[in-house]
Structures are given as structure tokens and as C-alpha cells.
Amino acid sequence: EVQLVESGGVVVQPGGSLRLSCAASGFTFDDYNMHWVRQAPGQGLEWVSGITWDGSSADYADSVKGRFTISRDNSEDSVYLQMSSLRTEDTAFYYCAKARRVGATFDYWGQGTLVTVSS
């Protein structure tokens, strides 16, 4: 059974930093690209970032470019999102998502971790 478990969500002040983690199991982790998608409370979905299966390439939404960094450790079956210069508008549930083999569609999602940016 595929499982994605996010952790690291907390309350942080504007300008602060945070690292989210996503532990994967139930599939061959280093065969698949991985992504982060966020959802502000009561709002829609926003793709945040994605990383290739080998970590060689990453992409970001314009809203987080230069502030967030995605990475992965295939020996630990984990993907990470390093967040810095946090803003109140970054407040959201952050979901880790596994991409299908072809195309950036997300066939498995974690339960999400809540990041609250507030003073």
C-alpha cells in the first residue's frame, strides 16, 4: 500500500523558515517524480514544486521561487520542502504527492501538514 506521511508543519512568524518532510512507502520511491501541492484553508489547490526521480531537476511556482527549495533523499525514501522568508500568504495545508510515471498527475497524496505563518 502506498503511503505518504508529511511532517513539520507548525506555527511560524513571518520571515521565518521551516522544513517539511514527506516519508514514502509502498512503492519504489526512486522511480517516481514527487511534488508538493498546497491548499490555504477553505481555498483551492496550488501546485508548489516538483522534483525528478533522481533529484537532478526541480521546478517551482512563481509564488515560491527563490524562497522554497525541494529536495529528496532516495536512500531514505523521503522528499523535503525547505521554506524560507515565509509570508502570511504561505499559510496552508501542504500535501506531498506522487506523480504517475508519465506526466505531472498525482495518483497518491499524503494527508497534509498545516503551516501557519502568523505573528
Place this chain on the structure above:
Amino acid sequence: EIVLTQSPGTLSLSPGERATLSCKASQSIGSRYLAWYQQKRGQPPRLLIYGASSRATGIPDRFSGSGSVTEFTLSISRLEPEDSAVYYCQHYYGSPPYTFGQGTKLEIK
């Protein structure tokens, strides 16, 4: 950035009826680079359709997708109370960002 516009915002139907949800792209995304997700309250999204018309694993054939270029449709036949959810479309054409539509809320009364 490709913008996806979903309509209607809210759809209220009765069990057994058919739902038709629309997703329009601000530019061509070809014939296959569109996915649909279902999100129930308090849960993460679930992939329903990829490639505009292919059902994901375990999705019943009551759910079907169609369309191409800029106009896409998700149809749900024989509605059940458990189909109450918010439905999102998402494109994955070309380079990121892989944007989502704003969602359609489906209510089954």
C-alpha cells in the same frame, strides 16, 4: 501561465441524476494533458481522470472525462450521495506551473 476556469461554481443535483462539470483552459493544452480530482471535506484530493479521459485505478465507470484543446468535461452518471465533493481540474501541458481550476462544488441532495 495557463489559467483553468471551472463552471459552475456549485452544482446541486439529486441521487440518480447526471452531473456535467466544465473546465476551460486559457490556451490550448492539447488533447490529453488534463486531469480531474475529487476532494471530500477533510481529505486530500483523489485522482479520478488523467489524459483527459482515462480513469485512474479503482475509479468506477460512472466517472468519465472528455474534451480537448481548451474545453474539457467531467461527467458523473447515476449520482450517489458519496459523490458530494469539490472537483478540480488540473493541466500538465508543457512546462510548470501545473495549475488547477478553482473547483466545482457538487452537492447531492
